[in-house]
Amino acid sequence: MNGNLHSVELDFERTAALENAQQDSMFRLDYRFELQRREFFKLLGGGLLVGVCVSSLAQESGRKGRPSEDNLPTSLSAWLHVAEDGKVTVYTGKVEVGQNIRTSLSQQVAEELRSPIESIQLVMGDTALCPFDMGTFGSRTTPNMGPRLRNVAATAREQLITIAAERWRVSRDTLVASDGKILDPRSRKSISYGELSRGQELVTVIPDDPPLEAPKDWKVAGTAAPKVDGRTFVTGEHKYTPDTTRPGMLVGKVVRPSAFKASLVSLDSAEASKIPGVAVVRDGNFVGVVAPDEPSAVRAVRAIHAEWKAPAQSSDATLFSDLRKRTSEPGETYGMNPSHVVGSVEQGLANADKTLSQTYTVAYIAHAPLEPRAALAEWNNGKLTVWTGTQRPFAVRDDLAETFHVSPENVRVIVPDTGSAYGGKHVGDAAVEAARLARAAGKPVRVVWTREEEFTWAYFRPAGVIDVKSGVRKDGTVVAWQFDNYNSGPSAISTPYNIPNQKIEFHASDSPLRQGSYRGLAATANHFARETHMDELAHIVRMDPLEFRLKNLNDPRLAAVFQAAAEKFGWGREKGTPTRGFGIAGGVEKGGYIATCAEVEIDPARRDVAVRRIVAAFECGAIVNPDGLRNQVAGAAAQGLGGGLFEAIGFDDGKITNPHFADYRVPRFTDVPKIEVVLLDRKDLPPAGAGETPIVGTAPAVGNAIFAATRIRLRSMPLVPRGLPKSS
Amino acid sequence: MSLALLVNGIEHKVDPAPDQSLLSVLRDNLNLTGTKYGCGEGQCGACTVLLNSRPVRSCRTLASFAAGKPITTIEGLEQNGRLHPVQEAFLKLEAFECGYCTSGMIMSAVALLKQNHSPTDSQVREFMNGNVCRCCTYPRILEAVRLASTRASAGSGEQAR
Ligand code: FES
Ligand code: FES
Numbered sequence: 001m002n003g004n005l006h007s008v009e010l011d012f013e014r015t016a017a018l019e020n021a022q023q024d025s026m027f028r029l030d031y032r033f034e035l036q037r038r039e040f041f042k043l044l045g046g047g048l049l050v051g052v053c054v055s056s057l058a059q060e061s062g063r064k065g066r067p068s069e070d071n072l073p074t075s076l077s078a079w080l081h082v083a084e085d086g087k088v089t090v091y092t093g094k095v096e097v098g099q100n101i102r103t104s105l106s107q108q109v110a111e112e113l114r115s116p117i118e119s120i121q122l123v124m125g126d127t128a129l130c131p132f133d134m135g136t137f138g139s140r141t142t143p144n145m146g147p148r149l150r151n152v153a154a155t156a157r158e159q160l161i162t163i164a165a166e167r168w169r170v171s172r173d174t175l176v177a178s179d180g181k182i183l184d185p186r187s188r189k190s191i192s193y194g195e196l197s198r199g200q201e202l203v204t205v206i207p208d209d210p211p212l213e214a215p216k217d218w219k220v221a222g223t224a225a226p227k228v229d230g231r232t233f234v235t236g237e238h239k240y241t242p243d244t245t246r247p248g249m250l251v252g253k254v255v256r257p258s259a260f261k262a263s264l265v266s267l268d269s270a271e272a273s274k275i276p277g278v279a280v281v282r283d284g285n286f287v288g289v290v291a292p293d294e295p296s297a298v299r300a301v302r303a304i305h306a307e308w309k310a311p312a313q314s315s316d317a318t319l320f321s322d323l324r325k326r327t328s329e330p331g332e333t334y335g336m337n338p339s340h341v342v343g344s345v346e347q348g349l350a351n352a353d354k355t356l357s358q359t360y361t362v363a364y365i366a367h368a369p370l371e372p373r374a375a376l377a378e379w380n381n382g383k384l385t386v387w388t389g390t391q392r393p394f395a396v397r398d399d400l401a402e403t404f405h406v407s408p409e410n411v412r413v414i415v416p417d418t419g420s421a422y423g424g425k426h427v428g429d430a431a432v433e434a435a436r437l438a439r440a441a442g443k444p445v446r447v448v449w450t451r452e453e454e455f456t457w458a459y460f461r462p463a464g465v466i467d468v469k470s471g472v473r474k475d476g477t478v479v480a481w482q483f484d485n486y487n488s489g490p491s492a493i494s495t496p497y498n499i500p501n502q503k504i505e506f507h508a509s510d511s512p513l514r515q516g517s518y519r520g521l522a523a524t525a526n527h528f529a530r531e532t533h534m535d536e537l538a539h540i541v542r543m544d545p546l547e548f549r550l551k552n553l554n555d556p557r558l559a560a561v562f563q564a565a566a567e568k569f570g571w572g573r574e575k576g577t578p579t580r581g582f583g584i585a586g587g588v589e590k591g592g593y594i595a596t597c598a599e600v601e602i603d604p605a606r607r608d609v610a611v612r613r614i615v616a617a618f619e620c621g622a623i624v625n626p627d628g629l630r631n632q633v634a635g636a637a638a639q640g641l642g643g644g645l646f647e648a649i650g651f652d653d654g655k656i657t658n659p660h661f662a663d664y665r666v667p668r669f670t671d672v673p674k675i676e677v678v679l680l681d682r683k684d685l686p687p688a689g690a691g692e693t694p695i696v697g698t699a700p701a702v703g704n705a706i707f708a709a710t711r712i713r714l715r716s717m718p719l720v721p722r723g724l725p726k727s728s
Numbered sequence: 729m730s731l732a733l734l735v736n737g738i739e740h741k742v743d744p745a746p747d748q749s750l751l752s753v754l755r756d757n758l759n760l761t762g763t764k765y766g767c768g769e770g771q772c773g774a775c776t777v778l779l780n781s782r783p784v785r786s787c788r789t790l791a792s793f794a795a796g797k798p799i800t801t802i803e804g805l806e807q808n809g810r811l812h813p814v815q816e817a818f819l820k821l822e823a824f825e826c827g828y829c830t831s832g833m834i835m836s837a838v839a840l841l842k843q844n845h846s847p848t849d850s851q852v853r854e855f856m857n858g859n860v861c862r863c864c865t866y867p868r869i870l871e872a873v874r875l876a877s878t879r880a881s882a883g884s885g886e887q888a889r
Binding site: 097098099100226227230231233234235236237238239240242243245293294295296368369370371372417418419420422448450451627628631632634635636638639641642660661662666667668669670672674675 | 744745747748752755756759760761762763764765766767768769771772774801802803805806811815816818819822824825826827828829830831834852853854856857858859860861862863864865866867868869870
């Protein structure tokens with residue numbers, strides 16, 4: 001079972017590509033939806049049910065007559081139920097991890113359905129109730145799930161109008177939907193949605209693309225609606241996975257190997273087994289305990305003597321040369337184009353007035369979500385139910401099914417709204433552990449990782465090495481750009497600047513540590529290298545960094561955020577000093593445009609850098625919830641300070657050397673300055689996601705500000721893990 | 729080991745293990761799960777509760793040490809269906825994203841405002857530096873503490889309890 005325990009994490013780009021492929025052509029069976037229509041209503045009570053599925057399938061089923069008569073199609077991606085009491089329940093496989101989609105999706109449903117937001121409940125991330133979903137990552141919720149839910153809600157509204165028109169024998173064009181009711185303005189009659197749904201068992205499946213309300217006409221969406229269940233967070237009432245219990249539940253803990261890749265040589269658990277109520281479970285390299293309570297579980301783990309054998313492993317001291325050495329041939333690049341070539345870099349370099357060649361590095365960092373990985377598993381007659389905080393409930397379900405040789409319909413994964421993830425909760429390690437222990441114990445078992453386990457056994461944001469070689473003309477035109485990224489990933493690898501000669505390559509490496517998705521992932525590394533290098537070029541040609549960027553840019557959306565950030569910041573108004581510097585950086589990723597300005601203060605005696613001010617300008621099309629968006633942008637910009645300034649995972653010979661908050665420094669109150677967010681609302685453009693992109697501008701803006709003050713150019717992230725170095 | 733814990737004004741008889749933390753007793757024995765585990769190392773503040781009106785890290789406090797002393801947890805702030813001004817301010821400004829740090833943040837802020845009705849921003853930062861918000865909602869939390877403190881000092885109804 002150990003093989004499955006650490007199932008290989010799919011790189012985000014690859015899963016996103018798969019997600020797209022899935023939407024385009026194939027679809028995956030969703031066993032739950034082989035339900036008979038009658039059964040369905042037995043489950044829900046009568047009412048109205050509207051599902052949305054990919055267009056081609058809806059059409060196809062359309063040809064075969066009315067598919068919804070008997071079986072529901074298997075390709076639904078979301079559905080909405082209007083119950084006979086007027087309650088609206090929306091089922092989506094997306095999960096809430098603090099990005100506020102429970103609220104923003106509810107708003108969009110309320111908007112189209114014209115029903116108060118309080119009447120709407122979202123059931124999220126429950127594999128038994130929600131249609132299949134690839135997962136919540138890659139900033140896909142807003143661009144994909146938002147429009148889908150708006151579609152189902154709009155369809156339900158139109159149906160309710162039709163039912164009312166039939167009932168009143170009036171033309172449907174005369175009727176208006178508003179506030180959970182259909183009104184006939186002429187006769188002043190009104191009827192509630194609940195009443196209209198009564199006695200109905202109406203199923204509709206719609207394609208993905210009916211007409212929708214234009215963002216400029218939004219009334220509920222587009223406003224700062226308060227978080228729908230906000231109160232439960234300030235009262236401590238909300239139950240995260242570690243707060244969830246089941247009758248008879250035991251506490252589970254895993255006995256961790258001495259190092260990565262270790263195998264178990266011998267195990268002495270006699271003493272542990274003597275602790276009342278404790279059982280020790282061994283299966284291959286997996287060793288765990290179950291106990292009636294936390295203290296006994298901790299004692300049991302301590303009492304176990306396990307001997308492990310691990311191969312010699314590398315350390316962080318040689319990380320960057322290792323990543324270069326262990327690289328694969330181009331081509332093995334997660335299905336992306338291995339390289340991107342425009343013009344001829346050689347010629348561009350030859351024609352340049354100045355050339356520059358530099359290397360940038362980024363360290364492994366940990367997600368360190370404050371809610372550690374956790375799961376509660378319960379077996380019942382061969383069926384498994386697991387509560388766990390994950391971004392990919394269906395993938396975890398399948399992983400559990402495979403690991404325990406049961407069919408996926410016998411596994412149910414339920415995701416309570418989770419204490420954040422930042423890309424760190426794509427896999428179900430804790431779920432597998434809890435399920436293994438629960439099966440042995442014959443009772444529900446909850447496993448909550450300790451902070452040290454979090455820092456050690458989770459996966460990391462990839463480390464990387466990036467080489468940039470460029471050429472620039474005296475007038476500031478960049479004419480050659482070669483960019484080689486080793487290991488940190490291909491997203492946002494291409495340059496948004498208008499450069500005639502480019503060669504951009506991603507080289508996958510054999511990573512010494514387990515690595516995976518992260519908020520912003522490779523975009524952070526690629527922006528750090530690119531925007532630092534651009535700053536270096538600006539300096540070489542003695543141009544203002546903002547002016548230099550604008551000169552090489554012909555993407556108006558990116559130029560607009562640069563200008564907006566600069567204006568708010570007062571860019572160029574003041575000159576820096578050796579103790580005070582200003583920096584700027586920006587870019588495009590996942591449909592969002594970010595520009596960040598930073599001001600730093602240097603304490604030369606203590607070699608200390610303090611970030612004093614950040615202005616982030618962001619544009620992601622039409623804004624769904626400006627208040628939520630502001631929170632996301634500010635939070636991401638601030639979180640970027642951690643990886644930017646001091647976060648780095650240390651490792652040596654298969655062990656993490658700083659697996660505690662005491663020695664892995666994360667941003668705290670005193671690190672986070674005033675953050676001003678400027679939002680550009682493009683009501684003419686479809687909304688894009690915003691959970692990730694705003695993080696990418698922080699590190700290069702701060703690094704460039706440090707240079708502006710000190711002339712010390714820092715090319716490694718984190719920039720100042722041990723304070724400001726004496727020189728670059 | 730039998731103890732009496734005075735939590736949110738109610739006395740509970742509990743029987744913890746000698747090495748059991750206050751956090752574990754609150755969560756596992758008393759089912760008061762609003763107080764969170766974030767590190768167990770005294771480094772994140774997610775487990776903050778008030779002991780004798782002072783903020784303590786309940787993960788690093790033995791249950792036995794807390795016996796007999798008044799303990800306030802997040803569940804004890806609301807009175808007669810009315811949120812505490814600090815809770816209200818957090819809710820009003822939505823000073824959280826995932827909310828996992830929120831209980832600890834609120835408890836620390838309550839403790840601070842008890843000692844100092846109108847702290848400056850830098851006093852808030854210093855006092856609350858032991859509370860980690862990994863979502864980095866710090867600027868809003870700061871604003872919420874400011875809002876709660878102006879409300880409390882403006883005497884608009886309740887004082888910070
Ligand atoms: S859980 Fe107590 S300080 Fe982190
Ligand atoms: S809101 Fe997520 S940790 Fe603070």
